[in-house]
Amino acid sequence: MSNAKKSAxxxxxxxxxxxxxxxxxxxxxxxxxxxxxxxxxxxTVFAPxxxxxxxxxxxxxxxxxxxxxxxxxxxxxxxxxxLALTSILLLLLxxxxxxxxxxxxxxxxxxxxxxxxxxxxxxxxxxxxxxxDLAKAIEPAEGDTVAxxxxxxxxxxxxxxxxxxxYAPQFGAQFMIFSGTLYFxxxxxxxxxxxxxxxxIHINGDDLRQAGEKVSQYVLTISAINFCxxxxxxxxxxxxxxxxxxxxGMLAFGLNFVLYLGPIALAGLLTVTGIVxxxxxxxxxxxxxxxxxxxxxxxxxxxxLVGKSLSINPLLVFLSxxxxxxxxxxxxxxxxxPLLVWGxxxxxxxxxxxxSSGTPGKLRPTSSAGSSA
Numbered sequence: 001m002s003n004a005k006k007s008a009x010x011x012x013x014x015x016x017x018x019x020x021x022x023x024x025x026x027x028x029x030x031x032x033x034x035x036x037x038x039x040x041x042x043x044t045v046f047a048p049x050x051x052x053x054x055x056x057x058x059x060x061x062x063x064x065x066x067x068x069x070x071x072x073x074x075x076x077x078x079x080x081x082x083l084a085l086t087s088i089l090l091l092l093l094x095x096x097x098x099x100x101x102x103x104x105x106x107x108x109x110x111x112x113x114x115x116x117x118x119x120x121x122x123x124x125x126x127x128x129x130x131x132x133d134l135a136k137a138i139e140p141a142e143g144d145t146v147a148x149x150x151x152x153x154x155x156x157x158x159x160x161x162x163x164x165x166x167y168a169p170q171f172g173a174q175f176m177i178f179s180g181t182l183y184f185x186x187x188x189x190x191x192x193x194x195x196x197x198x199x200x201i202h203i204n205g206d207d208l209r210q211a212g213e214k215v216s217q218y219v220l221t222i223s224a225i226n227f228c229x230x231x232x233x234x235x236x237x238x239x240x241x242x243x244x245x246x247x248x249g250m251l252a253f254g255l256n257f258v259l260y261l262g263p264i265a266l267a268g269l270l271t272v273t274g275i276v277x278x279x280x281x282x283x284x285x286x287x288x289x290x291x292x293x294x295x296x297x298x299x300x301x302x303x304x305l306v307g308k309s310l311s312i313n314p315l316l317v318f319l320s321x322x323x324x325x326x327x328x329x330x331x332x333x334x335x336x337x338p339l340l341v342w343g344x345x346x347x348x349x350x351x352x353x354x355x356s357s358g359t360p361g362k363l364r365p366t367s368s369a370g371s372s373a
Contacts, residue, residue, distance in 0.1 A: 040327055047331050048174045052181035054338045055084060056189065057212040058219045063186060077186035081179065098247035207349035214345045215338050221306055226256045229297050233290060240286050242270075243277065252290070256297075258333040259317055261325070263294045312344055 039046050059080050066076030185192070193208045234249030242248060251269070255262030270287035277283070320340045324332030 036327065043328050043331075044170065044174060045177060047328050048178035049181050050339070051331060051335055052178045053185055054215065054335055054342070056182055056185040057215045057342065058338070059084060059186065060212045060216040061220070063189065073187050073190075077183050080186050081183045084182065085179065095247075095250055098244055098250065101244060101247075207346060210349060211342050211345035215342045218306065218341050219338055222257065222302070225297065225302055225305060226253045229253070229256060229293070229301075232293065236289055236293070237286060240289070241277075242273065242286055256294070257337070258325075259321060259337065261321060261333070263291070267291050267294075312340060316340060316344075 062080050062083070063076060066079065071079075196208060197206075230249040230253035233252040234245045237248045238245035248266075248270070251266055255266045258265075267287045267290055270290055271284060274283040274286045278285075317337065317340065320336045321333060324336035324339070326332070328335075
């Protein structure tokens with residue numbers, strides 16, 4: 001009996017919670033809250049910095065080409081940065097005419113949409129007339145709704161030149177932060193990896209390099225898929241007679257990077273435009289076709305081309321999108337998935353087990369191969 005009592009004592013001690021565990025957990029939680037509070041309130045600084053770092057990781061294959069050519073680090077960084085900024089500028093110049101045209105047509109589209117809403121309202125009024133008591137209860141609220149609609153219509157104003165001049169310095173400062181961070185990160189990337197490897201006993205330079213390669217592989221593959229998808233969307237919208245089919249293709253390309261939420265937003269825009277442009281059931285055909293194309297791409301094309309090596313749990317994808325969209329808006333939606341891919345790659349390098357189980361946004365059963373005791 002004495003031996004049993006002696007053996008039971010260590011077990012109780014092992015089960016007992018260390019007194020510092022709760023304090024450490026509280027410290028970690030408070031640290032996370034402080035970090036993200038700073039990121040939220042200083043997004044004008046941190047958003048371009050993180051975006052530049054992720055773009056630097058995406059440009060890893062280009063940096064490898066310069067290294068094989070044995071170019072100086074400063075020159076290779078300058079060439080990579082100039083190519084990246086030139087590509088972004090050309091993309092903006094390509095989009096600008098279509099965006100300007102859409103803005104110019106916005107009042108016309110709004111008026112046509114308002115007429116459609118009025119027709120639906122008249123239809124509802126006809127149904128409400130079936131009951132006089134119900135009509136008396138709804139008419140005051142309906143009058144308020146009409147007044148609010150008219151007020152909101154008058155309140156909608158396009159950005160003026162003074163607004164553009166006001167935001168120009170802020171945009172210029174963010175552009176300088178973005179460009180400077182991108183250039184210096186490309187120049188000292190390898191030295192930074194070696195420094196982190198020497199300063200940390202858990203992370204080595206190879207893990208960081210592999211994580212950067214995975215981010216680059218993922219973004220470049222998804223970009224190629226989205227480009228082909230955007231071309232098909234533009235062709236289909238042209239065949240349907242939708243206005244500005246190239247703009248719809250560009251929107252499909254950009255919003256397809258924001259998994260789940262991007263396609264839903266574009267489907268909503270297609271539905272509204274279809275109701276304005278067409279009549280009857282044909283109005284919903286462009287949105288229905290787009291959703292069918294997006295589902296086909298998401299369930300068959302992307303899983304085949306992306307592969308298992310870049311797989312992420314869909315729940316992590318959705319939560320990452322929601323969080324970064326809430327934190328930084330559209331920029332957060334763009335960087336959410338590459339940042340998640342990088343974080344998962346780092347985690348996989350630090351641990352023997354992976355937390356991924358499925359192509360980003362697509363369910364896939366977890367493989368049990370290699371999981372030996």
